[in-house]
Amino acid sequence: MKDKKLEANLSLVVSRIFAGLNMNALKFLLPVWMGALTGVTVRCTFAAVAFWVTGWFVKEAPITRRQRIGLLCLGAFGMYGFMFCYLLGISKTTPVSSAIFNSLQPIWVFLISVLFLHERATLMKIIGISLGFGGALLCILTQGSDDLAHDAFTGNMLCLLSSVFFAIYLILSKKLLEEIGLVTVMKYVFGGAALSGLVISTILGWNAPLFADAVHGTWHWMPWVVLAFILIFPTYLSYWLMPIGLKYLKTTVVAMYGYLILTVTSVVSYIVGQDRFTWEQGVAIGMICLSVYFVEVAERKANS
Template identity: 30%
Template structure:
């Protein structure tokens, strides 16, 4: 498979894993099996163990001492702030508000990429991002809201901080992908990330009653660790090695579509005209962005 084709497949699969995870994570957290911060610690620590176990599959690379600080920054923005703010924000705001705010990520990354990575911003990319944005907003506004949202302004602020933090993370690891294989640096990201989230999640994780878990709940937890964390954090850098940061993040618009399709399959949602139109807008936007040629690295 050509490298660029694999990069597109990797970027797409990241959103597939994230889209499915909305249902699984909701079952675990709202079912009272694991509280949000405890789930984050389990997710990060579990994926971290996997990255260290499988790191031997990557090439033997010597890490420059100065890059450990970059790894730490990647863990701060891509794991600690990103995950903690999103889960805490989701506790206060509604899914509709949260999903609308998250679609600003490709726009933030487009701006940051132009400033820090010197990526060229062309008209088809802007049109594609706007199409995807419109489709995601339409899909989000016609979603179902929750009645137990206690502090929407605070929740929205936390989700926005999460979106900005994730955007900064994408820029940070974009530079690392030029220098190291993903397995070389991601294991350090998750080691630092585990240390950072440990104080927040230890008490909640230690209070978990594992005997209350059914086999399906164990499967859902395992999927979040292996699929939505280990696989996604490995595939994203692989996609970023061949594609622009703004191109990779535009695939985020596929998340609500994939989440909706999975919800329909498991019987928790239904298909209607609005969702079809929104999906067409999103796929059209991603297609336009993917038309851009990858700038060759020196």
């Protein structure tokens, strides 16, 4: 079991590093080279195809019709909802702000557990949740729109909502992974997300100057390289590795790896000029880190 936990932690480290770099890559790509909604559809469709192809080579136990429907719905609403808000949000705000809200996932996991799974709300958890909300509110109210974030408020709210969607996805997918194989889960989840994406993109329209230019013979190699990175590493490989962590670690521990995303995204953002550090941002990060610490300490006491 120790080997499995080590494998799970290593899988999450690699997965979350890719996820951190993903924010910087998406900020480069969106919305100049590709619209956010088109980006969601491209990612989900690529992942669905990749995991279905993988499924041809990985033999897992068959699942019931009810399980298939459940996974498709989880993808169509949970995964697609997360990516919809996430990509649309990051196209409007900065990568660091997006990562700050991503770090709230453990708070949402606990809050959902208290509200719907009848987990006891202790003083430590209440303090933690309050600090987390305070940090998020500070980031939302103090960040103005500028050349790096053309609609910071809307983007931040969307990123906040995306973290809620992902927390719900973590809770539900962990339960499913106890019964169903990893590849089976991912191919149906992304299959459902791809269906939602294709329907919505068809209704609202496609927006991908990168593809349009390529059709007319103009190739922009750097955006194509960035897109390939996003599809292969943060999308396919990262989502391959993350369920390994979910299978052997607690949901809150998995969610806490969001700090690694925040660290990677922040360092890269400041190096490449995708964000500017402000004291409000620093305080918000500190408050959210403290909030998760309080919540995690509370859980350890409850389980001891």
